[in-house]
Amino acid sequence: MRIHLVAAAAALSMAAAGVAFAALPKNKARAIMQERHEGMEKIGDTNKLLRREIASSSPFMPTIQSGAATIATLSKRASGWFPAGTGPDVGKTGAKPEIWQKPADFAAKMRDFQAAAQLFNAAAKAGDASAIKGRYTAMVRTCSACHDSYRNEMKH
């Protein structure tokens, strides 16, 4: 019983760290990849609208606020989007195999993005234009930092 508990705890903690125990079943992997694709696409589309507002001489605050909230929410979900076994060997994806070769670096970059997204969301809620601009720029930098190493172009 005790051994079972220890094993279960280990399994849970490894799952939480995004490390798959055994190979992920194919249909499960595909579902995660689909969710990841849609989530990333939504973040990208939201970013396009945000960039337009932030570059504008008269930014429309509600667009910025809802966009910031969308990205902050999705950034939290992104932790679960990259379990082992969801790479290009399983299906069509822009995720590079390097994600699973350098998991510590990838996880650090993911945390940078999540933290920056929360800070940007807080600034958007507060409504201070110059803080919004600064934190938006900081967040976008975390996107590029990760994509430069871990994202391939994906045709669809």
Add this chain to the structure above:
Amino acid sequence: MKSHHVDWHIWSGIAILTLLLFRLMWGFVGSSTARWTSFIRGPRAVLDFLRGRWVGIGHTPLGGLSVVAMFLLMCTQVGLGVFNEDEDGLYAGPLANFLSPDTTEKIHELHELNFKLLLGLIVLHVGAIIYYRVRGKPLTMPMISGRGATNPAAPQMRPGKWWVALICLGIAFAISRWVVAGAPPFGS
């Protein structure tokens, strides 16, 4: 885009924009052989050239058509590029914010498609230069220096003036900077 040097990509596009603007103006006020009116000729001239009955300097009537095609495709490519953005919205041409994301997505595809057309034309262009080189007629140095063997029956070239070139370059540079700044009164 496959490389990560997107900033280089955008800046080289701006450099090409500057060159195209210069070439447009130089085609009106430059050396006689650079002027649009000297080498954009009708189908009759092209046929005469193909039958070996063309005497002249500068672009041949057929080469002139290729210049126009190259110029138009390059203008299209740069014109699409300044409104383009990547699918993450992380990199954008200087004027992309004027358009909706739906529109820039279409522009993104057209920018890629037009590049393929451009590649075809570049192959043809370099091929023609090599063809003439092998047949003993170098084209690259005469293009730069304005000097080369000509048919004595052909008219001489009137060279352009250096200060006119400088003014054209200045205007081209100023317009490019204006685009980089985000155009109209600098941004949307």
